[in-house]
Amino acid sequence: xxxxxxxxxxxxxxxxxxxxxxxxxxxxxxxxxxxxxxxxxxxxxxxxxxxxxxxxxxxxxxxxxxxxxxxxxxxxxxxxxxxxxxxxxxxxxxxxxxxxxxxxxxxxxxxxxxxxxxxxxxxxxxxxxxxxxxxxxxxxxxxxxxxxxxxxxxxxxxxxxxxxxxxxxxxxxxxxx
Ligand SMILES: Nc1ncnc2c1ncn2[C@@H]1O[C@H](COP(=O)(O)OP(=O)(O)OP(=O)(O)O)[C@@H](O)[C@H]1O
Numbered sequence: 243x244x245x246x247x248x249x250x251x252x253x254x255x256x257x258x259x260x261x262x263x264x265x266x267x268x269x270x271x272x273x274x275x276x277x278x279x280x281x282x283x284x285x286x287x288x289x290x291x292x293x294x295x296x297x298x299x300x301x302x303x304x305x306x307x308x309x310x311x312x313x314x315x316x317x318x319x320x321x322x323x324x325x326x327x328x329x330x331x332x333x334x335x336x337x338x339x340x341x342x343x344x345x346x347x348x349x350x351x352x353x354x355x356x357x358x359x360x361x362x363x364x365x366x367x368x369x370x371x372x373x374x375x376x377x378x379x380x381x382x383x384x385x386x387x388x389x390x391x392x393x394x395x396x397x398x399x400x401x402x403x404x405x406x407x408x409x410x411x412x413x414x415x416x417x418x419x
Contacts, residue, residue: 319358322340323364342361345361376391379391
């Protein structure tokens, strides 16, 4: 999911729709960063550890993302959905996974990883995604600040599930009561 909020006030506001491009849903490569991992002793690492061993590296890029987040008008988040029963039956496997709150890592080659403003794993609720990625844009819109929230990803990646109008209206109504 990508969200954008202009810093200047305007009378118009709007929410964007969804499209279908890539998997997982709600990601973009233009704002993501592939980075070289640096271990705590300062040595560069090809990050050759297996994904399951969860290597303890120091992520310099993710720290800068955190530090700069408050200044960003455009943020990019990624949400992974769980494998469907049909995918499990067909023997589909996870190719990318959420490694912490900001990193998307390749299951087969853990040295390939991308940093985003926020990454949500398959157990995350839509309510939580809304609270973190959308609520501030909608609140801003109520104060006259232009804001856009849109999702993209390949078909069946979860865009509709995440952006479902009924969910967002429900949360929005609840928040503004
Ligand atoms: N986070 C999730 N948890 C559980 N199920 C999910 C999640 N995200 C999506 N799904 C399920 O995956 C299926 C595909 O999701 P969805 O229809 O939202 O995809 P989409 O990206 O909108 O697809 P399309 O581009 O074809 O419209 C649906 O059955 C949906 O219920």
